[in-house]
Amino acid sequence: MKQGDHLFLVDGSGYIFRAYHALPPLTRKSDGLPTNAVLGFCNMVWKLMRDARNTDLGVTPSHFAVIFDYSSKTFRNALYPEYKANRSAPPEDLVPQFGLIRKATAAFGLPCLEMDGYEADDLIATYARLANEAGGSTTIISSDKDLMQLVGPTVSLYDPMKDREINVPEVIEKWGVPPEKMVDLQALMGDSIDNIPGVPGIGQKTAAQLLEEYGDLDTLLARASEIKQVKRRETLIENRDKALMSRELVRLKTDVPGVEPLESLTLDAPDAPKLIAFLKAMEFTTLTRRVAEASGADAAEIEPAHVEVERGAEAHGPDLDAPTEPGADAPAEAGTGEIAQDAPAANTPAALVAARLGEAAAETIDTTAYACIRDLAELKAWVAEAREAGIVAFDTETTSLDPMQAELCGFSIAVRPGRAAYVPLSHKAGAGDLLGGGPVEGQIPVREVLAALKALLEDAATLKIGQNLKYDLVVMRRHGIDIAPYDDTMLISYVLDAGLNGGHGMDALSERWLGHKPIAFKDVCGSGKSLITFDFVDLEKATCYAAEDADVTLRLWRVLKPRLAAEGLVSVYERLERPLAPVLARMEERGISVDRQILSRLSGELAQGAAALEDEIYRLAGERFTIGSPKQLGDILFGKMGLPGGSKTKTGQWSTSAQVLEDLAAEGHELPRKIVDWRQLTKLKSTYTDALPGFIHPETKRVHTSYALAATTTGRLSSSDPNLQNIPVRTAEGRKIRTAFIAEPGNLLISADYSQIELRVLAHVADIPQLRQAFADGIDIHAMTASEMFGVPVEGMPGEVRRRAKAINFGIIYGISAFGLANQLSIPREEAGSYIRKYFERFPGIRDYMEATKATARDKGYVETIFGRRAHYPEIRSPNPSVRAFNERAAINAPIQGSAADIIRRAMVRMEEALVEAGLNDTRMLLQVHDELIFEAPEAEVAAAIPVIRATMENATMPALSMKVPLAVDARAAHNWDEAH
Numbered sequence: 005m006k007q008g009d010h011l012f013l014v015d016g017s018g019y020i021f022r023a024y025h026a027l028p029p030l031t032r033k034s035d036g037l038p039t040n041a042v043l044g045f046c047n048m049v050w051k052l053m054r055d056a057r058n059t060d061l062g063v064t065p066s067h068f069a070v071i072f073d074y075s076s077k078t079f080r081n082a083l084y085p086e087y088k089a090n091r092s093a094p095p096e097d098l099v100p101q102f103g104l105i106r107k108a109t110a111a112f113g114l115p116c117l118e119m120d121g122y123e124a125d126d127l128i129a130t131y132a133r134l135a136n137e138a139g140g141s142t143t144i145i146s147s148d149k150d151l152m153q154l155v156g157p158t159v160s161l162y163d164p165m166k167d168r169e170i171n172v173p174e175v176i177e178k179w180g181v182p183p184e185k186m187v188d189l190q191a192l193m194g195d196s197i198d199n200i201p202g203v204p205g206i207g208q209k210t211a212a213q214l215l216e217e218y219g220d221l222d223t224l225l226a227r228a229s230e231i232k233q234v235k236r237r238e239t240l241i242e243n244r245d246k247a248l249m250s251r252e253l254v255r256l257k258t259d260v261p262g263v264e265p266l267e268s269l270t271l272d273a274p275d276a277p278k279l280i281a282f283l284k285a286m287e288f289t290t291l292t293r294r295v296a297e298a299s300g301a302d303a304a305e306i307e308p309a310h311v312e313v314e315r316g317a318e319a320h321g322p323d324l325d326a327p328t329e330p331g332a333d334a335p336a337e338a339g340t341g342e343i344a345q346d347a348p349a350a351n352t353p354a355a356l357v358a359a360r361l362g363e364a365a366a367e368t369i370d371t372t373a374y375a376c377i378r379d380l381a382e383l384k385a386w387v388a389e390a391r392e393a394g395i396v397a398f399d400t401e402t403t404s405l406d407p408m409q410a411e412l413c414g415f416s417i418a419v420r421p422g423r424a425a426y427v428p429l430s431h432k433a434g435a436g437d438l439l440g441g442g443p444v445e446g447q448i449p450v451r452e453v454l455a456a457l458k459a460l461l462e463d464a465a466t467l468k469i470g471q472n473l474k475y476d477l478v479v480m481r482r483h484g485i486d487i488a489p490y491d492d493t494m495l496i497s498y499v500l501d502a503g504l505n506g507g508h509g510m511d512a513l514s515e516r517w518l519g520h521k522p523i524a525f526k527d528v529c530g531s532g533k534s535l536i537t538f539d540f541v542d543l544e545k546a547t548c549y550a551a552e553d554a555d556v557t558l559r560l561w562r563v564l565k566p567r568l569a570a571e572g573l574v575s576v577y578e579r580l581e582r583p584l585a586p587v588l589a590r591m592e593e594r595g596i597s598v599d600r601q602i603l604s605r606l607s608g609e610l611a612q613g614a615a616a617l618e619d620e621i622y623r624l625a626g627e628r629f630t631i632g633s634p635k636q637l638g639d640i641l642f643g644k645m646g647l648p649g650g651s652k653t654k655t656g657q658w659s660t661s662a663q664v665l666e667d668l669a670a671e672g673h674e675l676p677r678k679i680v681d682w683r684q685l686t687k688l689k690s691t692y693t694d695a696l697p698g699f700i701h702p703e704t705k706r707v708h709t710s711y712a713l714a715a716t717t718t719g720r721l722s723s724s725d726p727n728l729q730n731i732p733v734r735t736a737e738g739r740k741i742r743t744a745f746i747a748e749p750g751n752l753l754i755s756a757d758y759s760q761i762e763l764r765v766l767a768h769v770a771d772i773p774q775l776r777q778a779f780a781d782g783i784d785i786h787a788m789t790a791s792e793m794f795g796v797p798v799e800g801m802p803g804e805v806r807r808r809a810k811a812i813n814f815g816i817i818y819g820i821s822a823f824g825l826a827n828q829l830s831i832p833r834e835e836a837g838s839y840i841r842k843y844f845e846r847f848p849g850i851r852d853y854m855e856a857t858k859a860t861a862r863d864k865g866y867v868e869t870i871f872g873r874r875a876h877y878p879e880i881r882s883p884n885p886s887v888r889a890f891n892e893r894a895a896i897n898a899p900i901q902g903s904a905a906d907i908i909r910r911a912m913v914r915m916e917e918a919l920v921e922a923g924l925n926d927t928r929m930l931l932q933v934h935d936e937l938i939f940e941a942p943e944a945e946v947a948a949a950i951p952v953i954r955a956t957m958e959n960a961t962m963p964a965l966s967m968k969v970p971l972a973v974d975a976r977a978a979h980n981w982d983e984a985h
Contacts, residue, residue: 007139015146180212191251374551503876595706770853819893
């Protein structure tokens with residue numbers, strides 16, 4: 005190796021883990037040999053080598069090696085016998101694949117390195133040192149935190165799953181310390197996965213703060229007696245030996261003896277016949293074809309290799325039961341997967357899934373092959389081709405993310421993978437030119453385009469495919485076009501994988517399922533000061549970007565849609581998700597009226613209230629300061645006044661979070677209470693009364709919020725621009741904001757709100773006799789709970805007793821702890837704990853439900869609502885207790901909250917038809933806020949509309965499901981939202 009050479013070191017053990025968990029169980033047809041890990045490994049190596057040679061990674065390697073763990077026992081076990089003692093044996097079907105993966109590495113012509121007594125990370129550290137001494141640099145293909153101690157001027161990490169390079173700034177950003185302090189950080193933190201003890205009670209943030217203050221572990225331990233916090237001081241002193249031993253366990257060896265010389269790692273092109281022979285032996289037909297095409301070899305003339313399979317103890321391999329850090333178990337890009345030849349049976353949903361994934365892996369995306377349609381006859385020919393195919397992907401390009409104000413720049417269509425086009429409508433020349441802005445020549449007149457497009461998008465025999473199609477529905481409705489029928493890849497992904505695999509945006513789905521990174525918007529329109537709207541984008545760039553969106557969307561639909569049937573989720577998609585998109589689009593288009601004068605008056609009142617609080621705050625603090633400055637506030641509370649409970653962030657500032665202030669206020673400190681009140685008032689003013697007028701549409705004079713269907717794991721909707729779901733209703737000031745939402749003259753607003761729907765769902769799914777009977781009898785559920793728990797008669801019950809029962813009722817749903825309930829009720833933690841224990845004693849079915857739900861989630865990785873919607877919680881098996889506990893609470897709550905969300909979705913889907921059937925054509929649904937629907941109706945229709953609305957909501961589960969408890973809806977009409985609610 006010489007000056008300027010570059011070494012790639014692949015963490016082969018990490019690749020095995022990702023490969024195994026990225027693909028479903030696959031077997032070789034000829035003998036049933038498990039091959040999914042081998043398959044995923046081969047595809048990832050092939051992609052890595054291809055990208056490296058094409059300089060897609062920014063650097064081309066001169067040397068290359070794949071490093072494996074030889075066995076689970078190393079020199080670290082001699083130092084600490086319990087090291088990795090909690091690791092379970094690898095899955096049975098993975099064992100025979102270890103040896104095959106090593107043979108695959110050899111087939112690629114890559115050095116396969118391992119050494120008994122040392123871990124792969126030690127070999128990686130040793131080679132990185134040798135490369136540096138030879139004048140070269142190293143890229144480690146891994147995202148393992150254990151390797152981050154090696155990062156420096158000549159060493160970086162590259163995570164191929166996230167296409168992300170990890171250098172010194174990224175290490176500091178993630179861990180709070182530079183790479184040279186990672187060993188000390190890990191020594192303090194410990195590692196439950198590797199069974200490294202560390203120092204009990206010292207987490208990442210605390211460890212980073214201590215190292216920032218004391219410099220290194222040795223200095224910290226030597227000066228531990230100086231630490232002011234008693235518990236922390238004692239813990240460090242008592243666990244000094246554990247910290248030092250942990251450091252030796254996490255420190256990587258950079259001097260492993262007897263390693264292969266660097267000269268033997270020179271990268272050469274794979275021996276195509278040898279590689280193809282191995283792939284044919286493994287029966288990886290698609291990858292075989294891809295290798296043959298890339299190398300120019302004739303695969304038909306190459307005989308399969310004879311590959312010995314190690315099925316017994318010789319098939320040694322690493323412990324792969326858990327990832328080494330959160331997120332490390334992210335699935336490999338499915339686009340690199342080879343599944344088609346392993347389909348379970350022809351003409352089944354599972355077979356179609358496998359086939360489509362295989363096709364996606366084999367197909368490439370060429371953005372230069374797309375057409376730019378600038379002739380009406382050509383457009384009509386494409387429309388005819390789409391109608392003949394019966395399917396077309398469609399996407400709009402506009403000037404804004406707000407569909408109510410966006411101008412249509414053009415649209416793209418795709419009729420089959422690789423066959424896509426862009427139709428420009430209003431592109432202008434001269435972006436950034438003061439004299440520019442004229443229309444680009446050769447664009448088809450908009451009216452003619454829309455006429456041809458309407459025939460396609462409204463054709464009942466042609467399925468339209470979109471990604472986040474609700475946006476396009478709103479845009480095209482403004483141009484007189486209703487898109488139907490349709491499928492939405494974002495919603496399909498959401499139904500399949502809510503809580504898994506990150507987001508459901510097109511770029512993320514493309515990388516995950518197609519192995520393709522789409523053109524970024526910023527690469528086309530710029531960013532910051534250089535940002536331009538899409539109508540100023542050059543047509544060649546616009547065509548590549550826009551047509552790629554349609555092409556990718558169609559490919560995603562081909563991959564994802566068959567999974568609905570294969571995984572039994574068709575009804576969830578077709579009954580809850582797909583039909584709701586046009587309903588929400590119409591609601592967004594309608595908007596709601598807001599009174600500017602009321603908002604202006606409220607802004608003034610809030611300003612006066614905040615000013616009065618500021619005077620009180622200055623008086624209590626004894627000086628004037630910037631209340632909104634966390635630093636100045638922290639110095640006042642904890643520096644000057646010496647209030648208890650102060651802690652500093654890693655930047656050295658006092659923490660003044662809402663929880664810190666609430667805790668101090670609960671202890672009776674007046675200044676923190678005033679600060680909390682001041683923050684609430686100023687937030688209401690800035691977020692709502694000052695901001696809402698800016699959201700009033702210049703033409704409709706109404707506010708048009710935007711709903712997100714795929715934003716939560718449980719199925720609840722969220723809204724933005726503006727967010728109308730977070731307007732506080734528990735304070736008088738918050739409720740006043742709702743008075744600004746008004747009905748148009750001659751109309752009233754109707755608020756229809758489910759009564760205690762989550763408690764009703766709980767009574768149904770947990771089958772609690774007392775709750776079911778109370779709801780059936782129309783009894784006050786909170787009073788009944790108080791009576792059951794505290795032995796107090798329902799009649800004449802004190803309000804405080806009922807309030808406590810209400811807090812417990814709703815708290816139980818969200819997995820509230822004794823600490824949380826104590827804070828909420830301002831009572832001692834012991835008292836809160838006794839309330840929770842007594843609650844479970846009185847309603848034992850709830851505890852049974854919780855334990856059963858956690859068991860189901862651990863077994864399946866997901867829980868289901870009463871309609872079959874799945875919420876995935878993959879980290880419920882996390883070895884980290886806090887992560888595991890959080891996921892358990894979420895899993896318990898998801899079937900309840902998710903079922904409530906599904907119920908209101910079903911009601912919304914049915915509502916418009918129910919109103920039309922009742923002849924209430926002018927009653928319109930405007931908003932959905934949690935368990936509440938808001939309508940606007942002519943005063944003459946209100947009396948007839950309320951019973952229809954109530955009946956539709958209360959019968960939303962029928963006929964699919966008969967609830968064990970009745971649903972109840974409170975509905976009222978008034979001139980503004982607050983009065984109606």
